[in-house]
Amino acid sequence: MATLPHVEEDNYIKGVFSIEKTGKIGTGTTARRVKQQVYFFAEQVDEDTVVLQGLNPENVPSGAKAEITKDELLEDYLPEPSLYNEVMSKLREVQKAVARGEKRRKRGETFTAEFEFSKALQLDEQNVRANFGIGMCYMQRGEEDKAKEVFDRIIKLDAAFQDEHKHLFNEYGIELRKKKMFDEAVDYYQRALELTRDDENLFYNLSRAEFESGNYRQALEAANECLALAPNHPEGLKIKAYIEKKGLA
Incomplete structure (x- = not known):
């Protein structure tokens, strides 16, 4: 049976x-x-x-x-019922380590948070939340070289850009810009747009990153894509108007 x-x-x-x-x-x-x-x-x-x-x-x-x-x-x-308990136990272990890491990071305890995220990555190196978390820790501490290594991992993970991780995705992109990692921010948003092209905010964020990199023509193109999806997007309208008024493109 x-x-x-x-x-x-x-x-x-x-x-x-x-x-x-x-x-x-x-x-x-x-x-x-x-x-x-x-x-x-x-x-x-x-x-x-x-x-x-x-x-x-x-x-x-x-x-x-x-x-x-x-x-x-x-x-x-x-x-394969004999594997169920082991899989669930390890899955909970990863989830708990990530949850502890996120809690510590939000408190500004980035070294403890990094330790927790690393524990999760030892069991699942493709875990999206742990990769985002450890990358944020490095950026918060200004460790740009380590942050770039994590960025290279994240940008290869399709799951990182899915709706279930959208809040992490947005926070990470904003942090890239804040740390003046503009080239990485541009690559990041372009990667996201390979997976979905119906999100006006992605095009706006790409426009902003291109603008801050000094790539005004590309910034205007991205702003136009944003406005094609959402004609009344306030930030998209502002960046388009500024570029055109100053003749930057």
């Missing part, structure tokens, strides 16, 4: 599942196909949708998320 996956009180599935995948290793005459079991943390979010996230080597859900149907999960994936 098959073991059932973990089921929450609302009858939604939440657990660890696996699927067998075939891949190729080697090249030429030494190439061969191998089968391996790939593990995912699955969480049902509505009647028909399940969100999958792969497990990293520490058995922590990490990296990009994907959506499949509940039927696809139950037909194609095998439940």
Whole structure:
């Protein structure tokens, strides 16, 4: 008799599942196909949708998320209930370390906060909140070289620019500008716009970063994109009017 996956009180599935995948290793005459079991943390979010996230080597859900149907999960994936408790324990460990780090950082205790964020990153190096948090610590202390290293990590994480992290995303972008890291701010907003181009505030923030970098033509272009989405955007109107009045572009 098959073991059932973990089921929450609302009858939604939440657990660890696996699927067998075939891949190729080697090249030429030494190439061969191998089968391996790939593990995912699955969480049902509505009647028909399940969100999958792969497990990293520490058995922590990490990296990009994907959506499949509940039927696809139950037909194609095998439940792995023996892993559930370990995964949930480590996931809580990461979440608690991040929460402690955020609390300490907001108090200005950046060294203690960095320690907590680092603990989370040891288990999940792609954790968005921990990466943002440790980057903010470095910027608050004026450690620009370390901040740039973290920036290079964050800008590669698609999840960093998703709606669920929008408040962190906005705070981080503002901090980049405050620390006069204008080139990084421009790269940051351009990266965000690769994932979504329907947010007028992203275009405004890009315009502001370009303006402060002295790139007035690009600043005007970004302001125009902002106003195409929101014609009455007050800050967008101001920066456009200023550039045109001064003949900067």
